[in-house]
Amino acid sequence: MSSAIDPDLLIGADMFGQLDTDARTAVLAAGTVRPLAQGRLIFSQGDPGVTCHSLLKGRVKIVQARPDGAQSVIRFIGPGEMYGTVAALMDRPFPADAVTVVDSLEVYWPVGVMRQLMGRYPEIAMGSAASAGTRLFELQDRVGELAGEKVEQRIARALTRLMRQAGRRTPQGIEIDFPITRQELAEMAGSTLHTVSRTLAAWDDRGVTSSSRRHIVVCKPHVLLELADPA
Amino acid sequence: MSSAIDPDLLIGADMFGQLDTDARTAVLAAGTVRPLAQGRLIFSQGDPGVTCHSLLKGRVKIVQARPDGAQSVIRFIGPGEMYGTVAALMDRPFPADAVTVVDSLEVYWPVGVMRQLMGRYPEIAMGSAASAGTRLFELQDRVGELAGEKVEQRIARALTRLMRQAGRRTPQGIEIDFPITRQELAEMAGSTLHTVSRTLAAWDDRGVTSSSRRHIVVCKPHVLLELADPA
DNA sequence: CGCGATATTGACAACGCTCAACTCACGTGG
């Protein structure tokens, strides 16, 4: 009996949190839940967007491949967040890859089913629109940042974003709660793993961060914030 | 009698083009039409977003000020496009300034009125959502571009975007149909007016473009596209 | 134990920003 999926897994989700238990159960039942091993490609840039996804557990990165072979990490997805939804609802190809960075659990729905669910539970449609708007603004900010700022500042911004999104309080400071490589941080900040390595080493020396293999703890968040946004 | 505004001005608008003439007339009547002199600030970053705007004639730029004083041009608006809408519908402050770059004519609606119009004419709401989705994807692409590419390539991309958006066919090539400074192009590409000046000079030498004061013609669009996106 | 993935570190080169001086076009007002 693998069918006993806990509908409460959706409680934390932006888009389903406001639904009552019955509704959440129905929403979950309409989709397919599946575990995904680390490193698994969920959908690819260019694939027709025919499914909407929501992450229940784990962490997923949305990555855009550039023609020259380099990659950009557009965003990281945590539990409760949706992805692929905008492309699917617009009948467009997915604009980027989705890859799990740790073992994860997701639900997905064919877009037709999701449209029905949105019709039945308007909260979902509202939430979806709101979240798209929020992302629009975030991306505008990022465009501004990437356009003019120096590398250290961009890396600091990337890290602060990760802190807010995936930070866990520990005695040593705020820890990024999933494994992340310098390469990935570089792909977020628009830099190279070399520069990221040097920058983190410098911050470690100053006690701002404490980083090791695929693992980062921000010991002095206020200093990092200052680096990200010099008043 | 300044009230005789031609409802056909809305025909070209993404969001109102599908409405019949009566509907367009009603939509126009519900808003306020006003001329705006060049250089006029329409709304400011941080202002409460209480109005939705649509450009009838002219050209508007959306500019984000960065803390260090530098600016980023997020996008240019042409006739038929809306701006300020997402912020207003989300009850958020405007995330950037809107400034006219030539003498223009706009309509604007208080957001409450726009909500009513969307209720009455769902096409408007649909169009609005679709356009937000499109912009989301465009911004994702820009993030990818700004992150890794060299300056010449970013300038080429900015120019190609302008070509598509504001290009007019002429015997000499495709002309950007509104006055644009090197400074503004630099703010689009995330560079400086100096580098843009040098780059344009080089392109002019090669016959790719023909630029003069606040005026650019792309003589060899295919070459520019190749510069923007080396296969 | 060995291999692949990850990270570190140094040397070097260059891209493009900063600073600075100058030119040119245009509109304004005397």
Next chain:
DNA sequence: CCACGTGAGTTGAGCGTTGTCAATATCGCG
């Protein structure tokens, strides 16, 4: 009609930041 001022653009020199190349070190897993 010309003088002037301002905004826009050009061009050169210098240098810092950061990417590139290369070699080495570690970690973790099979």
